[in-house]
Amino acid sequence: MQKTKRSGLPVSVDLKHDGHFVDLISSRSLGPRIRMIPIEKIDPNPHHARCELGNIEELQDSIRSKGILEPILVRARGSRFEIIAGERRYQASKNLGLKELPCIDMDVEDAEAMEIALIENLQRKDLDIFEEADGLQALADIHSYNHEQISGKLGKARSTVTEILAIARIPETARDLIREAGGFGRSTLIEIAKLKSEEDMVKLTKDIIDRRLTREDTRDLAKYLKGKTKKIKYYVYNFVPADTDKFRMRLEFKKQTVSKQEIIDILQEIIDNIRKAEGNPDLRN
Numbered sequence: 001m002q003k004t005k006r007s008g009l010p011v012s013v014d015l016k017h018d019g020h021f022v023d024l025i026s027s028r029s030l031g032p033r034i035r036m037i038p039i040e041k042i043d044p045n046p047h048h049a050r051c052e053l054g055n056i057e058e059l060q061d062s063i064r065s066k067g068i069l070e071p072i073l074v075r076a077r078g079s080r081f082e083i084i085a086g087e088r089r090y091q092a093s094k095n096l097g098l099k100e101l102p103c104i105d106m107d108v109e110d111a112e113a114m115e116i117a118l119i120e121n122l123q124r125k126d127l128d129i130f131e132e133a134d135g136l137q138a139l140a141d142i143h144s145y146n147h148e149q150i151s152g153k154l155g156k157a158r159s160t161v162t163e164i165l166a167i168a169r170i171p172e173t174a175r176d177l178i179r180e181a182g183g184f185g186r187s188t189l190i191e192i193a194k195l196k197s198e199e200d201m202v203k204l205t206k207d208i209i210d211r212r213l214t215r216e217d218t219r220d221l222a223k224y225l226k227g228k229t230k231k232i233k234y235y236v237y238n239f240v241p242a243d244t245d246k247f248r249m250r251l252e253f254k255k256q257t258v259s260k261q262e263i264i265d266i267l268q269e270i271i272d273n274i275r276k277a278e279g280n281p282d283l284r285n
Helices: 021-027 057-066 088-097 110-122 128-142 147-154 157-167 172-180 186-194 198-211 215-225 258-277
Strands: 032-040 071-079 078-087 101-107 235-239 249-253
Touching: 021 186, 057 078, 057 157, 071 110, 078 088, 078 110, 078 147, 078 215, 088 101, 110 128, 128 147, 128 157, 147 157, 157 186, 186 198, 198 215, 249 258
Parallel strands: 071 101
Antiparallel strands: 032 101, 071 078, 235 249
């Protein structure tokens, strides 16, 4: 069997510095909870808060050069160990061929283990807004925490917790559309989440994408869908090019619904009028 360093790295991989924190921990009398555990005896957490691990290449590079800088939290399950928190570190280490990992072995029940896993994952910087919303919702559902309690555990403002929990209502169909569009701002997501039916949430999401609605336009349409206003003042179509510094175009129609063909016809009319312009071909104000 290939020997490994106490950092968990194979002997063929060198650290940038010799004094790895695991060696320091192991040399101190901090009890038996902090120890190296063979990676083959560690199992993933079945109640993982993240939908996917995401890109872990940077994490692998860090582990390759510096080792595991933060122990994985585990608990004993018979002769094996279940990850409480540290799924990405575990997978990155496994990809690198590490044979053992620095772990903190915790004696906790299911509820506490799940809470620790959720909170640890919610502190990550690379969670998208929906993963964060689902994690907060899990804390609320599983542990019956109110917004104030979640706020205290995560160090987030209560108003922020309330807003993010509202976003958890957005259905997966709308979420997929939002992700494909590159994401929306939080205020726009909240407007979507305020709608009562999933059908209306999906409709508003599609309109925001297809018509490039501004925040104000989104709010007006949301009010209409919620029944707070009897009619929409006008149909809006916004065009924002990739290079947003060049220009923006906004078309307002004096009716509530407009077909794609009508928009095309209007644009063609604008083009025809420009081509017919007399005098200097350079248009000026």
